[in-house]
Amino acid sequence: MTTSTPPAMPVRRPRSSRPRSSRPHSSRRRTPLLRTLAALCVSVALLGLQAPAGATARTVPVAGVQYQQLAHPVSAPPREVVEVFWFNCAHSYQLAQPLRDWAARQNPPVTVRHIPAAWPDQPLEMAYARLYYALDRLGLEDRLEQAVFHAVRDEHEDLSQPDALSTWADMQGIDAQQLLAAWNSPEVQQETQAAPALREKYDVHEMPSVVVGGRYRTSPFMVPDGVAGTVPTVDYLFQHSVAEAAAAVKKH
Incomplete structure (x- = not known):
């Protein structure tokens, strides 16, 4: 993944030098x-x-092109989408806030459930999964998500090590000792070890990916407009999924 680049600024054309x-x-x-x-x-x-x-x-969106249907659907609440992400992924950084904004605009709001993308043989991914679960255990993940992305992607900080993590926590005004205690807790270590299997459960092999209704998966790599086209695709899949659930209830 490459460092995310800021959006291009509009070009201001110089005024003509031709005399009036x-x-x-x-x-x-x-x-x-x-x-x-x-x-x-x-x-x-x-x-x-x-x-x-x-x-x-x-x-x-077209099935098999902009999204895939999971071979083994996962039971999920009707107003929940699952985002599989990595803190050191440029596309995950770009998608995180627009996806949250979309979820908040729904009536009632949609819950975005986060799953850190991790493979057992990738120590850095496992370390950032551990950071996610530590922040989540302290109830800080929602508030500090963008701060983590900024530190890792923009400032190139390595938050996979306890010393660097402690320094970063102090800069964020949070208790570094509490964060490290959560980082080292058996509960967080257990969740981290379970993360790869959870990712596999949703049949995710690229990050970021979004799973809607436990049945439909899409990602910036599947839609023509990349990250910009992912949220509209998620919205389509969500509306479709809600309509399917309503039809099933009515049928029974």
Whole structure:
């Protein structure tokens, strides 16, 4: 993964250096031109109003392309999505806040359940899974998620080691001793060891990935617009999943 790059700033074109003409223009010449420009503006405005509907129709996710259906569905609450992520992943960093914002906009809000992506033979992934579970045990994960991403991805800090973690905790204004105690607790170590099997349960082999309704999985690597297209795909899958659940209840 490469370090996330900030969004490009809009390009400001320099003003023309061509001198203005000193010759006065006739109002008769200017009037037809103004009418033409006004007509063009109206046409562009109308096209702009029509664009979203067409864009939505063109971007309906396709099974097997923008998302996969799990071979073995997992029982899940109807208003919960699962995000499998890694603190040292640029795409996970880019997706985290937009996904949270989408979940908060739903009525009632959707819960985003986090699972740290970890493979048993990858010590760094296991260490950051341990950090996630330590923060979660202290009730700090929601508040400090972006701070961890910033430290790891933007500042290139190694928070996989207790000494660095203690220094970082002090900078965040949290009790470093409590964080290290949670880090070393049997409960956190047990959750960390179980993380790879939990990831496998959701059939996730790339990060980040989002599982909706325990049945549908998508990721920035499956949609044409990458991270920008992932949340709209999640929204589509969520609405579809809720409609399926409602139909099943009605049927029975």
